[in-house]
Amino acid sequence: MLAxxxxxxxxxxxxxxxxxxxxxxxxxKNDLLKAATELSDWLESVTDCEEFALADQFAVINMLxxxxxxxxxxLQAEYFTLPDLHVFQGNRLCLVLGNLARxxxxxxxxLFNRYCQGGKEVAAFNVSVPLWVARAVRAKRERLKYASIxxxxxxxxxxxxxxxxxxxxxxxxxxxxxxxxxxxxAELTSVKFEAAQMLAWxxxxxxxxxxxxxxxxxxxxxxxxxxxxxxxxxxxxxLFGFDLVHPFEPVRVVLDATVHPQMRYVGMAxxxxxxxxxxxxxxxxxxxxxxxxxxxxxxSWVLEAVKHILAVLRSPPLRxxxxxxxxxxxxxxxxxxxLIERCLDWAQTGTACAFDEWxxxxxxxxxxxxxxxxxxxxxxxxxxLLGIQATGVRHLGVAIVRRLLQDSGGxxxxxxxxxxxQIARVDxxxxxxxxxxxxxPALWLYEKSGSQQGFxxxxxxxxxxxxxxxxxxxxxxxxxxxxxxxxxxxxSDYDLARFHTIEQVCNEVL
Numbered sequence: 349m350l351a352x353x354x355x356x357x358x359x360x361x362x363x364x365x366x367x368x369x370x371x372x373x374x375x376x377k378n379d380l381l382k383a384a385t386e387l388s389d390w391l392e393s394v395t396d397c398e399e400f401a402l403a404d405q406f407a408v409i410n411m412l413x414x415x416x417x418x419x420x421x422x423l424q425a426e427y428f429t430l431p432d433l434h435v436f437q438g439n440r441l442c443l444v445l446g447n448l449a450r451x452x453x454x455x456x457x458x459l460f461n462r463y464c465q466g467g468k469e470v471a472a473f474n475v476s477v478p479l480w481v482a483r484a485v486r487a488k489r490e491r492l493k494y495a496s497i498x499x500x501x502x503x504x505x506x507x508x509x510x511x512x513x514x515x516x517x518x519x520x521x522x523x524x525x526x527x528x529x530x531x532x533x534a535e536l537t538s539v540k541f542e543a544a545q546m547l548a549w550x551x552x553x554x555x556x557x558x559x560x561x562x563x564x565x566x567x568x569x570x571x572x573x574x575x576x577x578x579x580x581x582x583x584x585x586x587l588f589g590f591d592l593v594h595p596f597e598p599v600r601v602v603l604d605a606t607v608h609p610q611m612r613y614v615g616m617a618x619x620x621x622x623x624x625x626x627x628x629x630x631x632x633x634x635x636x637x638x639x640x641x642x643x644x645x646x647x648s649w650v651l652e653a654v655k656h657i658l659a660v661l662r663s664p665p666l667r668x669x670x671x672x673x674x675x676x677x678x679x680x681x682x683x684x685x686x687l688i689e690r691c692l693d694w695a696q697t698g699t700a701c702a703f704d705e706w707x708x709x710x711x712x713x714x715x716x717x718x719x720x721x722x723x724x725x726x727x728x729x730x731x732x733l734l735g736i737q738a739t740g741v742r743h744l745g746v747a748i749v750r751r752l753l754q755d756s757g758g759x760x761x762x763x764x765x766x767x768x769x770q771i772a773r774v775d776x777x778x779x780x781x782x783x784x785x786x787x788x789p790a791l792w793l794y795e796k797s798g799s800q801q802g803f804x805x806x807x808x809x810x811x812x813x814x815x816x817x818x819x820x821x822x823x824x825x826x827x828x829x830x831x832x833x834x835x836x837x838x839x840s841d842y843d844l845a846r847f848h849t850i851e852q853v854c855n856e857v858l
Contacts, residue, residue: 446494575618
């Protein structure tokens with residue numbers, strides 16, 4: 349029987365080890381979602397029960413968590429490899445995984461708080477504390493990931509709790525104690541290692557990644573995590589800072605910043621070369637099997653995350669132009685197909701309808717930030733294509749959503765990169781056969797005057813760009829041969845591609 353070590357009597361259904369094991373044995377074997385949901389409910393029930401002795405409570409939580417890891421791995425592999433994460437099944441998976449991470453976090457934080465309160469139960473269980481704290485940090489990172497995927501407002505206590513756990517580990521001299529997080533894990537970890545991974549992953553710009561990109565960036569940083577350094581000294585290799593006294597999300601640091609003893613600095617100098625080697629393999633459409641990404645992913649998906657992390661490591665994310673605080677609105681339509689239709693309307697009538705209006709927060713030549721309240725929030729995600737029309741401007745432009753964050757009031761803050769302030773709808777044909785064959789609509793992006801002469805950027809329907817096929821088109825009354833140079837960006841909605849342009853001297857109407 350459990351709950352006997354300190355003379356307590358517990359009436360919880362899982363207070364008896366045989367009963368607990370019987371309940372686990374009854375989990376549905378062919379319904380992973382239902383099994384994970386039941387485990388979340390049991391974790392919540394055991395966490396909230398005040399009758400357990402500390403040793404018994406840990407024993408049950410450990411048993412539930414170990415079993416939950418099996419279901420979590422399978423569900424994550426299913427969720428993040430879905431072609432479209434926003435389908436009904438994807439939303440169900442994300443909800444269940446997020447709830448499991450939340451309940452696991454609360455369970456280990458409860459154990460930690462009971463331990464810190466002291467009492468006669470504590471002395472016998474010092475050995476378990478590094479494991480509780482390391483698991484709490486890992487679960488907190490998972491909880492943050494699923495909140496970020498839905499662009500939910502972040503828990504205001506998350507960084508304060510992380511600082512508390514880190515300080516306790518340092519004070520009790522177990523910060524770098526090596527341990528196996530779960531019985532199925534071959535690798536060793538520590539509280540410091542888990543905290544370093546969480547800080548590095550989040551600081552690399554989680555809110556600027558697609559949901560799948562968030563997951564892959566987390567797994568990549570974990571795979572190369574042995575090179576992450578977290579120290580109390582600011583050096584030339586320090587990228588991010590985290591304040592243990594006044595905790596806030598990790599921020600980019602500069603070498604002349606104010607230093608105080610409770611700052612911790614995260615460096616990732618050894619990761620760049622490793623990611624650049626991986627980049628070369630991914631560009632050849634090869635994903636090394638030794639990298640555990642939690643599933644089988646397309647090379648193009650992994651490439652997105654690698655490029656993002658490398659961009660952060662190579663140079664600070666500085667603005668190319670000053671942003672101005674603004675009021676007013678910007679007209680917006682979301683999605684490639686919708687934008688094609690609006691451009692056709694514009695070409696035929698000089699007007700375009702069915703636009704949403706977003707409240708502008710600030711803007712620059714390269715981008716803008718807007719705030720959405722209620723209507724218009726659904727369906728907006730990282731990498732969404734936006735057709736835009738600013739007040740007082742006649743032509744249409746195009747932008748891509750790069751950053752999303754929902755505040756505590758439910759408002760969605762959208763950061764977008766402007767690709768071009770003017771676009772034109774054109775028709776494309778394959779060059780073979782002298783322009784014959786099916787016509788494919790596309791969007792030609794106007795470039796700044798004098799820039800990129802001899803080249804053009806076009807938005808095509810997703811999956812229609814090929815390095816093996818040149819295209820022909822008519823733009824501003826001139827016929828062009830378009831020779832593919834590179835696919836700059838692609839997702840399920842569009843391909844953004846760059847072409848070398850050669851003006852053709854002919855009278856054929858393309």
